[in-house]
Amino acid sequence: MTTRRTLLKLGCVGAAALVNHPATAAEVCRNTDNDLRELKARIRNARLRPVSKLHSLTEPIIIDRVEMLRRDDQFLVRAVCTEGVTGWALANPGLMDSAFGIFVNRVAPFFSGKDARDLEMLLDEVFVTDSNYKWQGLALWICVARAELAILDLIGKRTGQPVHALLGGKLRDFVGLYHANGDRNHSAQWVVEKLKESVAESGARAVKFKLGARMHYTDASTARDHVLIPMVRKHFGDDMVIYADANSSYDVATALKIGRVMEAYNYGFFEEPVQFDYLQETKEVADGVSIPxxxxxxxxxxxxxxxxxxxxxxxxxxxxxxxxGGLLRSLRVAAMAREAGIDIVPHISGSGLGSLYMAHFASVVSNTTEYQEYKGDPDKVPYEVTGRGGRFRAVDGRLAVPMTPGFGITFDPDYLSGLEPVRV
Ligand SMILES: [Mg+2]
Structure with a gap:
């Protein structure tokens, strides 16, 4: 069946020919242009609408301070309101050990004295305050994200609600997972063995592996790609959902060739086929293959x-x-994508409680797939799931969405008592 998406991809004349439409190509073109204009307007509006229920909280929650604390190589963010309720977020130490100066000097001071119910608006304000936008990119936004997470945890604990309730309400109790393998240095057979081990451990029903040579490709990497793509499908069979990630390895022509191989083996999506910031080239690949x-x-x-x-x-x-920049900004992307009938499947890092924050996010989003990225529970900081104990880990290929206030975990109080403030 010819869908609206197919028509938009084909353009005006091709669309008229394909559907054998009685209208002229010019009329189809005019309609297509109107559809596009209308879609762009809806996407823009979606980006501007609230994505949470924070604005409906009746009592002010004034943030007294947001601060970065450290113990050994671990960084935690603490948000405290004027009533003394505390929210926590764990950072990814591999990133925060380079970025903490931006957090301490630029991000943390901004939130003092603000009403946490205004958090969506504050995310826009912090971007322009003190020309923070000049620092934009990962270094700024990971700091904003960790502040946001600590504040959301604080609001949840203060109001007695899990974070997903603050974000709009959960649509599912469990989040399904895919397991990603990040190797490019071993043989195709080795990757299959590792994926087998991961699937046996987590019970995931979907997998992802790497293509290309990361930001470039070589004859050897392309030869490996051509072995891996059929080998993974053959090993796991037709019922496994399989994705592959090129990490910007290819040019457009090579990406189209690889994409067609993936189509032949019924892959679920093809991630970052060309340089990630070559937006037009990414569209050329999308237009040239049927695989998402x-x-x-x-x-x-x-x-x-x-x-x-x-x-x-x-x-x-x-x-x-x-x-x-955190869950709320990512929900704006989800809202924009929803207008275009596109799914969101966020990228995560394992460290810094990546799976926990993802589970809250994925539980409230309607336009996502059955499988979210899963990288285990690599954090060294001691915590337990509030109420039921244990770590936050997958069972039978899925994560149970936490139901207790805040993010639903409790850090070990003895561990927290050894934290020291980070100063620069
Ligand atoms: Mg990737």
């Missing part, structure tokens, strides 16, 4: 996501929940 093109983990701009979505350069959007 995924991307966005390096993206920090709502405007560029708007372009990627409106121009259908991506069929799966993947903002990183932390690199992009």
């Amino acid at each position: 093109i995924a991307g966005g983990e390096q993206e920090s701009s709502l405007w560029r996501f708007e372009w990627l979505i409106a121009n259908r350069a991506l069929q799966i959007v993947q903002p990183d929940l932390i690199y992009f």
